[in-house]
Amino acid sequence: MDAAMVARLAGGEGWGLLQSLPPYDEAQALPLQLRLREAGFDAELVAAALTQSRLRSRAVDKFGAFANGMLFTPDGLEQATRLPIAARHAHRYAEAGLGVVHDLGCGVGADAMAFAGLDLEVSAVDSDDVTATVAAVNLRHWPSAVVSCARVEDVRLPSGEAARHTGLWLDPARRVTGVANAQGRTRRVFSLEAISPSWRQVLALAETAPTGVKLSPGLSHGAVPRGCEAQWTSWNGEVLECAVWWGPLVTTVGRTAAVCSDTATHVITEADAAPATGRPPLGSVSDVGDWLFEPDRAVIRAGLTGALVASVGGAELDAGVGYVTGDTASEVAWARRFRVVEAMPLSTKSLSRWLRDRGYDRVTIKKRGVTLDADLLRRQLKMTGRGKGGSEATLVVTRIAGSQAALVVTPA
Ligand SMILES: C[S@@+](CC[C@H](N)C(=O)[O-])C[C@H]1O[C@@H](n2cnc3c(N)ncnc32)[C@H](O)[C@@H]1O
DSSP, X not given: OOHHHHHHHHSHHHHHHHHHSOSOOHHHHHHHHHHHHHTTOOHHHHHHHHHHHHHHHHHHHHHGGGGGGOOOOHHHHHHSOOHHHHHHHHHHHHHTTOOEEEEESOTTSHHHHHHHXXXXXXXXXXXXXXXXXXXXXXXXXXXXXXXXXXXXXXXOOOOXXXXXXXXXEEOOBOEEEEEEOTTSOEEEOOOGXXXXXXXXXXXXXXXXXXXXXXXOTTOOGGGSOTTOEEEEEEETTEEEEEEEEOGGGOSSSEEEEEEEOSSOEEEEEGGGGSOOOOOOOOOSGGGOOSEEEEEOHHHHHTTOHHHHHHHHTXXXXXXXXXXEEESSOOOOTTEEEEEEEEEEEOOHHHHHHHXXXXXXXXXXXXXXXXXXXXXXXXXXXXXXXXXXXXXXXXXXXXXXXTEEEEEEXXXX
């Protein structure tokens, strides 16, 4: 799709066609395409409208009902911030009293829509003309939002008094353009060195104005600039991003985790993870308590498992594994709790016997802190579910006091 086709889709005939399409159904796409062409619509416009219909159906997960009034590119949709998370970004600018946001690499405009939705004036650019045209369509409801096709390095940012009310937002592309895979998507890049705009550009811009940047959740703790907040955010258990904030956009200096879902948000900070008087470190598997707690992955990525140790008065099974054991059935909204049925050093022979003696014939394997091929272990344990009438055990394979250990647990 080129920018001219985006304009056609956004125009009277194209938009009318797009809005008249039934909910996307892959099985019906071809017959529908034929019917529309027979009805006199141009073949290219029909193909583009059906592609949009397919992208919109996928976009509902991120944008809810808004998806049906938006346009997308495949990469733009994949890289777009989920709307509730974009709203969290936008609130930082509003709460910092910044009335203007420059979205430098706006993609299809998800974050820009959230800024505009909070009445912030938005000046958005993207270096890709199709993407910029799509973003302009998506931001059409907000007259105070302006989108143009430009490279970040060519944007003239305000200085002096105007700069005092201006914030910068960057969500650098984590892809290499031009190296498309079989599905037409470009390859994902996780290295801080390979993002565009570059990390060096981001750091330089952050010296000029309050700045926020969305990065991969794989960001190493050592890369977080001094005085900033780095917030790892998860949505329904999946870690989506690590956003770094400067100046008045910082809520809490240091590493934080935001555990978000449709129903609640919990923010965990380094202060929550301050050394607690929990249990002493484990010396062996016999020190495992009645309960096992697993924090949300954003908490683990942020290195804040200590907050869970403090919350349940427990101990981490081993430094850095991210599992915490405790003696009381504490409820922590951002952690899963399991009852510990058995804890033993990892020996496939004794574990296999233990499981078979109790009627198990298959296992769900959770692992952390160990390198392990779960399928191989399943075969070694003969827990492939081929027996009749057996039940399923949940097995946690991890490290305790430096040695591999297996815990049989039941989710609470
Ligand atoms: C991850 S996307 C932004 C997604 C956006 N925040 C959203 O939620 O929809 C990054 C965008 O930055 C653009 N980009 C990459 N390098 C750029 C540069 N040097 N100048 C302007 N835009 C750039 C890409 O074309 C891409 O659309």
